[in-house]
Amino acid sequence: MQHPEANPWKITSEKEIYDNPWINVTEYQVINPSGNPGIYGQVHYKNIAIGILPLDDDMNTYLVGQDRFTLNQYSWELPEGGGIIGVDPLESAKRELLEETGLKASKWTEIQRMHLSNSVSDELCILYVARGLQQFEAEPEDTEQLVVKKVPFEEVYRMVCAGExxxxxxxxxxxxxxxMQLEDTL
Known part of the structure; x- marks a missing residue:
């Protein structure tokens, strides 16, 4: 698909609003694509979001449960975390899988790259499937109080479709x- 050659947004000034070790928030004064002045805010993420779908030989996966501060609710997720920009994302994925579940994998496949909220942030996400699993001791961070449970992939698929x-x-x-499973490429 063809795209315009020049970005129609023009920045007239910018101001840092907030900064911490994980994010930076900048407010921009802009001229928007219709030629009118306006503002735009951007959340810059200082890490790459990494997600891992570990699958054993029986098509079970491992969910990680934890209370999410921003939502004020409990969340079942895949093993995931942040990868330092400039570090091989696969190495970050291996670290996160071991840290959260105690699992190591012998086969890794990158399955998706995506931006998580491109209207307000520049956060890049890389997703992997991890196979050939071996169990070791988990090494959670001190900010994590995790529950790990082994669940058949079909049940996790059902949970996603049901909004759980x-x-x-x-x-x-x-x-x-x-x-990928339906296309026999998993």
Whole structure:
């Protein structure tokens, strides 16, 4: 699909509003594509979002449950976390899988790259399927109080379709894996 050669947004000024080790928020004064002045805010993520769908030989996966501060609710998710920009994302995925579940995988497949909210942020997400699993000791961060449960992939797919799992990385990975399963490419 053809796209315009020049970005129609023009930045006239910018101001940093907030900064911490994980995100930076900038407010821009802009001229929008119709030629009118306006403002735009951007959340810059300092890490890459990494999500892992671990699948064992019997097509079971591992869900991670935790209370999510921003939602003020409990969330069932796949193992996921942040990968430092400039570090191989696969190495970050291996670290997150071991950290949250105690699992190591011998076979890794990148299944999706996506932006999580491109209207307000630049957060990139990379999703993997991990196979050839071996169990070791989990190494959660001190900010994590995790519950890990082994669940058949078909049940996780049902949970996604029923809206019981709402985490965007988990939803995207499960739906992509289901498509790959139907296409016999998983």
């Amino acid at each position: 799992i709402t985490d965007s990385l988990a939803v995207a990975a499960v739906l992509k894996a289901r498509l």
